[in-house]
Amino acid sequence: EPEVTQTPSHQVTQMGQEVILRCVPISNHLYFYWYRQILGQKVEFLVSFYNNEISEKSEIFDDQFSVERPDGSNFTLKIRSTKLEDSAMYFCASSEYGGPNYGYTFGSGTRLTVV
Amino acid sequence: SQQGEEDPQALSIQEGENATMNCSYKTSINNLQWYRQNSGRGLVHLILIRSNEREKHSGRLRVTLDTSKKSSSLLITASRAADTASYFCATVLRDRGSTLGRLYFGRGTQLTVWP
Structure with a gap:
């Protein structure tokens, strides 16, 4: 079964540092x-991307x-200057078809810990 | 907020029993989706039900949608220990102006199935 792959699975970074997921x-x-x-909160939408633009x-x-x-194969999320409140699990997802009537395939997530 | 809210927050049952989880939402939707998340893993799409559908089946899963009550239920029949996971409903709003179907998630129901 095709998968969405995310790396790293866990990243620890110092406040103010840049991270790329x-x-x-x-x-x-x-x-x-x-x-x-x-942690303990709802999954929240950040951004959608198609045809090389948000x-x-x-x-x-x-x-x-x-x-x-x-x-053409990777899709990255960059956080320029991390804050403590950026600590979260970040999920990437993709879908074959656009529009609202199709489910997504999610990756296993990257757990970002900002210290 | 327009997010779905699941009920109950936690459900504990024996193998072989049926598990029912409910989801309520506040505004008109295009569709409602159910996802499953094993501990520390990604979200797995289970089933999507459109606003003009009332019931949908997939294997041991049965989803109902009542748009007049703005609610949905997920029934897992003959549950197994492997069904232990968190289950989330997510809504795609109607006429949101978003072409790619942004998902609004609830907090989830933690299902534990005891062998």
Whole structure:
């Protein structure tokens, strides 16, 4: 069964440092997403991406966040200057078809701990 | 908020019993999806039900949707210990203006199935 792969599985970083979370979506998928889940809280939408541009972003996705599809297979989330409150599980997801009527395939997540 | 809310927060049953989880939401939806998350793992898409559908089946899963009550239920029949996981409902809002179907998640129901 095709999978969305995320690396690393766990990253610890110092406050103020930049981190890049990596995702390899399913190869024939065209629509990509990042979500995050702070411990004990709901899974929250960050951003959706299609055709090399952001389609939608949430209020969480401020100027310190950016996404990129650098080489046609990876999809990355960069946090420029991490804060303690960025500590969360970050999930990448992809879907073959766009639009609201299709489920997504999520990766296993990267647990980011900011100290 | 428009997010789904699951009920109960935790459910503990014996193998072979049926498990029912409920989800309520606040605004008109395009569809409602159920996801499963094993501890420390990613979200697995289980089933999607559109707003014009009332019931859907997939294997041992049965999902109902009552748009008049803004609620959905997920029934797992003949549960197994391997069904132990967190189950989340997620809604895609109607006429959101989002072409890629941003998901709004609830907090989830933790299901424990004892052998």
